Amino acid sequence: MIRAGATAAFGMTLLLTAVLSSPTRAQAQNSAPAPLTRRATGLDHDKGLLTASVGLQDLFGLAERQRLLSGFATRILIRIYLHREGGGDPVAVAFQRSEIVYDIWDEKFRLRITRGAGPDTEIEVKTVDEAVDRTCGLWHFPIVDLRQLERGARYFLAFRADLNPISEELLADVRRWLVQPARGQRRVGAGDSFFGSFVSIFVNPRVEDSERQVRFLSQTFGEGSPPP
Secondary structure, eight states, X not given: OOOOXXXXXGGTTOHHHHHHHHHHHHHHHTSOOOOOEEOOOEEEEETTEEEEEEEOGGGSOHHHHHHGGGSSOEEEEEEEXXXXXXXXXXXXXXXXXXXXXXXXXXXXXXXXXXXXXXXXXXXXXXXXXXHHHHHHEEEEEEEEEGGGSOBTOEEEEEEEEEESOOOHXXXXXXXXXXXXXXXXXXXXXXXXXXXXXXXXXXXXXXXXXOSXXXXXEOOOEEBTBOOO
């Protein structure tokens, strides 16, 4: 046991936010990539799957939270990569897509959340904090079938969240992933541009992929024993 701590419209309304946020991205292009940090992640298993619990609410700063009240759609893409320590390509990947729209007349937020290739879940909440928590807080999030973990090997999870992803290549890869079998879970290879290499996705990400990014690693852990 491991213990510790819809779809086609996904990229259609991002042009306005891209234009509004371009100065911020241009400034970010002149700065060095932020070093990756470790974030304590709750790991468990459920029905034969490795699950993770962690918060990514810091994807939203004060300005981004205030913008949620504008009525324009805000989209979040979260990718979680399972890596074997010292290995190359990720062993598996899971992702979640979310959309937040504020209904100005009813004064409530309408959320659409999709895990992998699963069905959309639609939720209504009343506050900004609830909207951010529901879309950026992962709780027992399914990552991979436990049978894919090798006994004695060490692993870690690499998390990346993008606010309003605007890369056409990225959006095309998300749509392509949705037609893959196994409901969003399969072994990935170096030829898959949606997943890429650890260096390109996490160490030197393209700033133009999104308005804002959060990237971090979990603690290392092994199959059959609690993470340290």
